């Protein structure tokens with residue numbers, strides 16, 4: 001029999017290939033959060049004094065805030081005292097590390113994830129920063145990048161070695177008061193990547209960070225800061241995975257991008273955190289604040305995301321289009337299966353003249369999942385001739401899932417042109433039958449139809465990752481049809 | 483090749499096919515005609531494995547195996563092909579991608595390796611030429627924005643590339659212009675062989691002028707009420723269906 005609606009709903013199981021745990025000796029803080037923990041964290045990272053003060057200020061502010069409730073997601077309140085705020089593989093001593101100092105088991109773990117870190121095998125043309133729980137364990141191609149003048153290092157290292165850049169830019173796009181999770185992140189962030197591309201430099205290779213959560217009962221608080229100086233150009237990609245566990249784990253990240261005059265930043269994400277099992281048990285809570293400031297004239301930031309993992313995704317990569325003629329883009333595929341929930345979208349804030357933004361969002365729901373697009377297009381009085389084009393498509397697989405669209409539009413400048421298109425479709429039984437009649441299994445058919453639906457977004461991904469993203473979609477949909 | 487014995491099919495509690503008997507030997511061409519709503523598409527769907535129908539009696543044997551017991555994709559891989567009366571659109575999936583995925587799944591089932599990229603391109607371009615299509619269609623999304631006639635021609639392109647054993651064509655001629663009908667018919671004729679059989683559902687003699695059937699059957703009210711040779715179609719064209727339906731009632 002072919003996949004009838006009934007059968008589409010029946011067989012829902014998921015196969016998560018990155019769910020292994022690496023057994024390691026770790027330095028882990030006991031669960032709990034207070035000012036003493038923040039002091040300890042700052043100390044273990046050898047941070048300058050101003051950073052500790054920044055963290056404490058953020059922590060005090062966070063304590064006055066409440067967890068947001070407006071998103072279309074459901075979860076039990078998080079007990080922040082039950083989380084450990086630091087966990088790192090044990091090292092013999094602190095200080096600069098070379099690859100041979102890294103625990104072979106960590107190297108093995110990354111290899112298993114398809115991210116070989118050793119010199120001979122590493123990915124050609126892609127520099128990788130590998131963040132394992134709370135610390136960066138390796139950064140490849142540092143020398144080659146340094147020759148080009150590019151700084152690509154763990155943010156904890158940048159705090160020590162480039163304090164002036166940090167002081168100038170950290171928190172300048174996402175202030176510590178921005179929202180509940182951003183405030184928490186500012187207080188307790190542990191690692192992430194720092195990128196600085198100097199004036200006129202085209203970064204000679206793709207930069208990427210691979211985030212891995214390994215330890216149990218810890219939160220991962222990633223902080224990434226990318227600064228593209230005048231006329232520079234950079235393409236950055238992040239990937240994320242975690243073991244399969246029955247408990248939910250928190251990943252609360254803040255990513256800030258600054259694009260100066262004529263600079264271009266392309267930021268791509270393939271997010272595949274553990275989504276929980278088919279009954280909705282376990283999985284990562286992915287609460288992320290990502291924002292770009294197109295500060296200079298003619299600057300451009302492009303966000304591309306493929307979100308297939310996490311039990312809950314709450315993120316709105318945004319662009320503040322400050323510079324005249326600046327451009328913001330958001331291309332998104334968000335796939336939810338089983339009991340996953342995603343509330344994601346973007347904000348485009350038009351401030352400068354002739355600023356333009358494009359939003360292409362593709363939401364796919366299968367199983368009993370809920371998928372929400374939430375987007376804001378705001379055109380300020382100053383943004384003469386601003387333009388926005390938004391296209392927001394939802395695809396439903398089966399009839400127990402949901403898709404929701406909340407576009408908010410605020411226009412204060414009469415010359416602005418704002419266009420919004422939205423569609424919702426279902427994979428029809430006729431489409432499935434047609435593909436089966438041509439010899440494809442129902443699963444391959446769904447995967448092919450979904451990939452076709454996402455084509456406009458995949459086109460935006462760097463080549464190597466587009467292939468990975470397609471394979472990932474197929475995998476994430478496994479079991480969504482009978 | 484195919485034996486249909488006393489086949490009864492219903493949708494919900496509505497009986498649609500009420501005892502179909504049909505035997506098709508390798509190399510034969512059978513035309514099925516009959517009034518709207520008589521069950522022709524239902525028969526095509528049942529043979530190709532579409533869900534939503536209940537078989538309430540009878541059997542279908544294909545190459546010695548119980549056809550009704552096979553999943554639709556297995557039937558396809560075993561050589562059953564349906565050219566749809568209403569081909570569906572698949573946005574974002576290119577024609578050539580679908581063709582390659584389909585061909586490889588069939589080859590895999592038959593224990594062959596994946597088709598070589600160059601060989602595939604040669605094969606596809608060959609068939610595109612056979613059906614006098616523009617190569618651009620290969621790179622467009624499956625049937626998206628295709629005209630009615632283009633969709634039908636695209637079905638036959640898929641058939642020509644997948645080389646099935648049992649080709650079921652549900653009103654392929656409807657929607658084709660005069661020239662296209664000729665081209666598509668010639669394409670179909672070039673596929674004729676001693677081990678390939680055809681079931682052609684049609685309303686018009688015109689198609690049968692180009693593709694001469696060995697047998698013509700008239701389906702009415704869920705039964706085959708008359709069978710004959712190619713000349714039966716000509717007679718029908720002249721006298722209409724009421725003639726055979728009355729004939730049946732009298733019998």
Ligand SMILES: Nc1ncnc2c1ncn2[C@@H]1O[C@H](COP(=O)(O)OP(=O)(O)OP(=O)(O)O)[C@@H](O)[C@H]1O
Pocket residue numbers: 493496498516517518519520521522523524525534567
């Ligand atoms: N899913 C369904 N639910 C209810 N009735 C159906 C369903 N599918 C088919 N039928 C009915 O079964 C009968 C046969 O339909 P079918 O499509 O097989 O006819 P056909 O001979 O192909 O007609 P046409 O020449 O118009 O293509 C029709 O009366 C149709 O309304």
Ligand SMILES: [Mg+2]
Pocket residue numbers: 522523524567652653
């Ligand atoms: Mg019909």
